[in-house]
Amino acid sequence: MPKSQIYLVSAPDRRAGAKRCFSFIGQKDYTGKQVYVKPNFNTADPAPGSTHNDTLEELLSFVSGASPKKLILGERSGPAAAADVFRQRGIPELCAKYGAELLNLEELPADGWVRFERGDLHWQGGYEIPRALSESDVVVATCCLKTHGFGGVYSNSLKLAVGITPKDFMKLHTPDIRFKIAELNLAYTPDFVLSDAVEVFTDGGPMDGTRNRAGLMTIGSDRVALDAVGVAILKMLGSNSDIMNTPIWEQEQIARAVELGLGASSPDEIELVTDDEESEAVAEKVRAVLRA
Secondary structure: OOOEEEEEEEOOOHHHHHHHHHHHHOOOOOEOOEEEEEOOOOOOOOOOOOOOHHHHHHHHHHHHOOOEOEEEEEEOOOOOOHHHHHHHHOHHHHHHHOOOEEEEHHHOOHHHEEEEOOOOOOOOOOEEEEHHHHOOOEEEEEEEEEEEOOOOEEEOOOHHHHHHOOOOOOOOOOOOHHHHHHHHHHHOOOOEEEEEEEEEEEEEOOOOEEEEOOOEEEEEOOHHHHHHHHHHHHHHHOOOHHHHOOOHHHOHHHHHHHHOOOOOOOHHHEEEEOOOHHHHHHHHHHHHHHHO
């Protein structure tokens, strides 16, 4: 079986790092397709509290250059109001620059949502996702690597899916919250996810926490592999007890995602790819943590 490739780059500068990540996945052709972009804007707090504008602009530039029929940036916030977050971060102007429709999920009418259901989920009666997301031909996303103090333990590509549900739809302090996070990812399959680990939270989060500069960015299409690599990075940096004392593949978000067939199930199924000696030195350390 082919391994899930995750490209890792040493990136003190987000713009340069994102460009290198996009070089790895290669030029895309989205001609005639509707593309949905999912960022991380719980609040307007600076990265990694929310997506950095440099990262988002490079993503929008890359996607718009692939000639999509329609480009949508859809997001909701919490606890802050999305409209305030967008305004404070200058997101309407950024979307306009790249011809993207800004979709505030907090303002969607009832018929703007569709229900996703499966009988084997922890979600009784299923959950709702934006109609625009379900009708998009392509989904791309960007997340911020960090610890999460409200039940997720950590946040990266899998946790990003919480923002596709209606505001206040899920309760974060429940025993099955991490299983539910994984299950949300059944609703869509991203073409790729760009993870910003230039600066991370090694404790606290998601809005603010203990900052540590990892100086890294990763990209890939396998969300389980991306999260496993992300948790390995947090372990390398030295994080809280929930990260340090739990094996990567026993993190409940990851374990449930593996059960659902959403991605790699072991370090043997992940191939870390780099393009320079500095990045390769970091990647070798990440491989060791993944295997530990």
